[in-house]
Amino acid sequence: MSNLLQRWFTGTHTPALNGGLALPRNKQGLPNGNRIRCLEVPSTVFIPLTNYHHDALHPHVQVGDEVQCGDALAEGVIASVGGRVIDIASRPIIHPSGLSVPCVEIATDKSCEYPRPVHAPQKQLTLERLALCGIQGLGGAGFGTAGKFSAALQTHGAITTLVINAVECEPVISCDEALMMTEAAEIVDAIQALIRMSDCKRCLLAIENDKDQALSVLTTLLQARGMEQSVELCALSPIYPSGAERPLIERLTGQCLPPGSPPSQIGVVCINVATALAAWRAQQGHPMVSRIVTVAGEHAAHATNVRVTFGTTVAEVLRQTGNDDMAVKSRVRAGGPLSGFDLHRLDVPVTATTNCIAVEPVRQPALSLPCIRCNACSDVCPVKIMPQQLHWFAAKDDLQQSARYRLMDCIECGCCDAVCPSSIPLTQTFRYAKGLHRAEQSKQRLAAESEERFRLREQREAERTAAREQKRKAAQARLAERSDPITDALSRIRNRKKSGASQQSSTPATSSARTRNSAGPNNEDTPE
Ligand code: SF4
Numbered sequence: 001m002s003n004l005l006q007r008w009f010t011g012t013h014t015p016a017l018n019g020g021l022a023l024p025r026n027k028q029g030l031p032n033g034n035r036i037r038c039l040e041v042p043s044t045v046f047i048p049l050t051n052y053h054h055d056a057l058h059p060h061v062q063v064g065d066e067v068q069c070g071d072a073l074a075e076g077v078i079a080s081v082g083g084r085v086i087d088i089a090s091r092p093i094i095h096p097s098g099l100s101v102p103c104v105e106i107a108t109d110k111s112c113e114y115p116r117p118v119h120a121p122q123k124q125l126t127l128e129r130l131a132l133c134g135i136q137g138l139g140g141a142g143f144g145t146a147g148k149f150s151a152a153l154q155t156h157g158a159i160t161t162l163v164i165n166a167v168e169c170e171p172v173i174s175c176d177e178a179l180m181m182t183e184a185a186e187i188v189d190a191i192q193a194l195i196r197m198s199d200c201k202r203c204l205l206a207i208e209n210d211k212d213q214a215l216s217v218l219t220t221l222l223q224a225r226g227m228e229q230s231v232e233l234c235a236l237s238p239i240y241p242s243g244a245e246r247p248l249i250e251r252l253t254g255q256c257l258p259p260g261s262p263p264s265q266i267g268v269v270c271i272n273v274a275t276a277l278a279a280w281r282a283q284q285g286h287p288m289v290s291r292i293v294t295v296a297g298e299h300a301a302h303a304t305n306v307r308v309t310f311g312t313t314v315a316e317v318l319r320q321t322g323n324d325d326m327a328v329k330s331r332v333r334a335g336g337p338l339s340g341f342d343l344h345r346l347d348v349p350v351t352a353t354t355n356c357i358a359v360e361p362v363r364q365p366a367l368s369l370p371c372i373r374c375n376a377c378s379d380v381c382p383v384k385i386m387p388q389q390l391h392w393f394a395a396k397d398d399l400q401q402s403a404r405y406r407l408m409d410c411i412e413c414g415c416c417d418a419v420c421p422s423s424i425p426l427t428q429t430f431r432y433a434k435g436l437h438r439a440e441q442s443k444q445r446l447a448a449e450s451e452e453r454f455r456l457r458e459q460r461e462a463e464r465t466a467a468r469e470q471k472r473k474a475a476q477a478r479l480a481e482r483s484d485p486i487t488d489a490l491s492r493i494r495n496r497k498k499s500g501a502s503q504q505s506s507t508p509a510t511s512s513a514r515t516r517n518s519a520g521p522n523n524e525d526t527p528e
């Protein structure tokens, strides 16, 4: 079935992507020279208190607290608007499984605070500033940007290559392209700031060769700033999923990442172009509180790219973009046609990872048939996984064998689904199995943490006991050095008694003398 889709194996300046699909360019709602519209801040926003692993985080605020834009709501989670916390409760978020996590509900003061800096501008971008401003990946899984740089510095000692990822080859999604068309000058400033901060040896800016306008503006700006030497512009053939981190790094650097290893292992940091811009804005004092979202799809009444404040619900985005009527009778998806998934409800909040809201026609799910071992799925897999084998174990929840077949290296691109003649829901099964794997890892991590806490407590207790014993022995030694006070007292008493006895033995002479002395005067008075 793979031959039904044309595969484009050669890039203009770089080696070919292994696998992937050449899909027709279908970018709707590009800005046409206008600034990107900023949607109104709704009356309430919902901020999920989770991290990259979807662990529930402990809130730093309580119901009734007043918060300012940029305030920390939990570790690594910031308030996207100012207002009052009116609830902290579990709510569904944008997730293929319909996952619910604790969310802070803020009654907003309705002022769009985005253009106002919250922190003092800095001369040089720092990791601390990235963390303070809540900068996280806007292109993929939402990993903390400061964490990416720190991991490379810790594991590799230096950042050898910085990759700015402007590749967005999935049909329908055009938020990064819209950003490059409207804010190219700031993006070049951002790249300069990141090169300085990371002290990287090499910086690559990856972009598809069919993004004509963005490519030409960026080339002109890099030349005008004299940055052609420091930034290598890599124009890639638009094969889906060229923008996925792992295949992109392997394609650009020629370095093969060991299975299960992050790019930091080889000293590479890859960040999305919109994340780079957000990092530069953090240097100016702006926390990351919004992102560009593509609203498009076959059933979209008004395809557009809009800036949305985090915590705004999907329903509100559809309402403000004039797509709410069509959404009622359509299928609303988060993400693109291949990598995205259907949303079960629309009151879920937009977060850093929401790049696209697609309004698509309702489709009956295709009947899944047995695998015919055609290998079409492994031919198109960009990370060289064997999806048919992996599916066998993942569908049976066999996490051990799934891990052997590199479950966690699957980038959920959906290429295997697109070519499978048996309509087997491969990607959906892998997503589910990855969820189980993460939950298992989380359980093991928590168990290891509590084991470590117990070990440290035991160690502290042993140290305290040893210290007490040492003190006791020292006191005993001091006592042994000193003479025994009771023996001393007894010997004093004995000595006193002895001296008393010797006094008594000398008493008769003394008394007779005293008698004589006392009788003396009388005797003298007595006439002889
Ligand atoms: S979804 Fe996973 S297994 Fe399927 S093609 Fe993409 S990376 Fe390969």
Ligand code: SF4
Binding pocket: 370, 371, 372, 373, 374, 375, 376, 377, 378, 387, 388, 419, 420, 421, 422, 423, 424
């Ligand atoms: S899962 Fe089986 S039938 Fe589907 S593409 Fe792979 S090998 Fe072919």
